[in-house]
Amino acid sequence: MTPDPQSITVELAGRSYPVLCGPGALDAAMSKVVALCPNKRLLCISDQTVADHHLHRLADACAGAGLTLRSLIIPPGEAQKSFAQLESLCADLLALEVERGEAIAAFGGGVVGDLTGFASAILKRGTAFIQIPTTLLAQVDSSVGGKTAINMPAGKNLIGAFHQPALVIADSAFLQTLPARQMRAGYAEILKLAVLGDADFFDWLDTHGVDALGGDAALMGQAITRSIAGKADIVACDEREHGVRALLNLGHSFGHALESLAGYEGALVHGEAVAAGMGTAFAYGVHLGLCPKDDYERLANHLTACGLPASLSAAPGGPYTAEAMIQILKNDKKNQSGVLRLVLPRALGDAFVYEEHDLGRLEAFLDVQLGQS
Numbered sequence: 022m023t024p025d026p027q028s029i030t031v032e033l034a035g036r037s038y039p040v041l042c043g044p045g046a047l048d049a050a051m052s053k054v055v056a057l058c059p060n061k062r063l064l065c066i067s068d069q070t071v072a073d074h075h076l077h078r079l080a081d082a083c084a085g086a087g088l089t090l091r092s093l094i095i096p097p098g099e100a101q102k103s104f105a106q107l108e109s110l111c112a113d114l115l116a117l118e119v120e121r122g123e124a125i126a127a128f129g130g131g132v133v134g135d136l137t138g139f140a141s142a143i144l145k146r147g148t149a150f151i152q153i154p155t156t157l158l159a160q161v162d163s164s165v166g167g168k169t170a171i172n173m174p175a176g177k178n179l180i181g182a183f184h185q186p187a188l189v190i191a192d193s194a195f196l197q198t199l200p201a202r203q204m205r206a207g208y209a210e211i212l213k214l215a216v217l218g219d220a221d222f223f224d225w226l227d228t229h230g231v232d233a234l235g236g237d238a239a240l241m242g243q244a245i246t247r248s249i250a251g252k253a254d255i256v257a258c259d260e261r262e263h264g265v266r267a268l269l270n271l272g273h274s275f276g277h278a279l280e281s282l283a284g285y286e287g288a289l290v291h292g293e294a295v296a297a298g299m300g301t302a303f304a305y306g307v308h309l310g311l312c313p314k315d316d317y318e319r320l321a322n323h324l325t326a327c328g329l330p331a332s333l334s335a336a337p338g339g340p341y342t343a344e345a346m347i348q349i350l351k352n353d354k355k356n357q358s359g360v361l362r363l364v365l366p367r368a369l370g371d372a373f374v375y376e377e378h379d380l381g382r383l384e385a386f387l388d389v390q391l392g393q394s
């Protein structure tokens with residue numbers, strides 16, 4: 022028997038919203054979508070790959086609910102998170118006479134979600150926003166929590182806004198067409214959530230993660246639900262990242278540096294960068310005497326078993342240099358008063374924000390890491 026979709030609430034004063042996840046979530050959500058479409062039409066933004074696979078499903082669901090679906094389709098890929106694409110999208114949205122009171126839906130992965138969310142945040146000073154994530158990464162991470170952004174040559178996600186969706190629809194049926202590499206990349210963000218604060222979840226993933234990735238939909242469904250619930254809790258506690266939410270950046274300072282250097286053409290995908298970044302954060306934690314070596318080895322072994330890079334030298338998209346990584350790390354959004362703030366581990370399931378004053382020490386460490394084969 023197919024399990025029912027689940028509903029998880031992101032609790033935010035006056036702006037709480039549901040995340041419907043699992044099989045059948047799209048159909049179950051349509052009454053909520055209708056309530057966000059006063060003009061009986063829904064405008065969705067998608068990328069060409071997602072549209073080819075799944076736009077007909079969204080069109081059918083809308084038709085069944087009495088809504089007209091209008092769509093804007095962009096090319097796939099990280100390079101679309103740019104000022105040029107944002108401007109073009111906003112122009113198209115204005116040409117379609119989208120009103121402030123009607124929802125704009127992001128139908129795709131984290132790229133479509135981040136870009137659409139930012140357009141929705143600034144169009145007419147903010148429209149309602151629906152996330153319909155179609156990658157594992159977007160379902161468990163980027164669609165929940167309201168961070169929206171585009172990239173700049175100086176680094177990832179440097180221009181953006183907090184703009185919470187009114188509804189998230191994470192239907193697992195969309196994942197059936199997702200390539201294995203993208204499933205692994207999304208899994209890296211699930212793992213991140215466990216590693217930063219939930220040792221029991223890490224143990225569970227260490228036991229079941231490889232099978233979940235291997236196609237066991239029931240196990241993957243459990244991992245997804247647990248991950249969304251964990252992220253929802255963190256966002257509810259700290260919407261604007263003044264405290265615990267910063268831990269969600271585990272692996273991301275190093276990961277974003279790799280992504281910036283690899284370029285945004287797909288040689289390195291975000292989740293792979295996060296995986297290599299997490300492995301590096303643990304290796305640095307061991308190097309500084311903050312974290313037991315056994316925990317680093319358990320994480321690295323699990324990443325490798327899942328087909329993810331566990332170190333800088335294993336990350337695709339290089340060559341990378343320590344010097345170039347340090348230049349990008351200096352511009353990291355989390356830095357305060359010029360001090361680099363890294364999320365580092367004390368153990369599996371226990372991460373904290375570490376202020377690194379000694380960039381020379383970090384650069385020497387990165388140099389050694391990059392030299393390993």
Ligand SMILES: NC(=O)c1ccc[n+]([C@@H]2O[C@H](COP(=O)([O-])OP(=O)(O)OC[C@H]3O[C@@H](n4cnc5c(N)ncnc54)[C@H](O)[C@@H]3O)[C@@H](O)[C@H]2O)c1
Pocket residue numbers: 068069070071074097098099102129130131132133135155156157158159162163164165166167168169177178195196197198199200203206291292
């Ligand atoms: N806002 C946040 O809180 C947050 C959190 C994590 C990551 N992100 C951002 O998310 C982005 C990465 O997201 P992503 O990994 O989803 O990348 P993506 O959106 O580029 O999607 C990956 C690829 O999968 C394709 N695809 C999407 N759904 C598919 C499906 N169902 N079947 C087949 N192909 C499909 C896309 O066309 C694309 O080629 C990065 O830009 C990252 O910075 C944001």
Ligand SMILES: [Zn+2]
Pocket residue numbers: 162210273291295
């Ligand atoms: Zn991420």
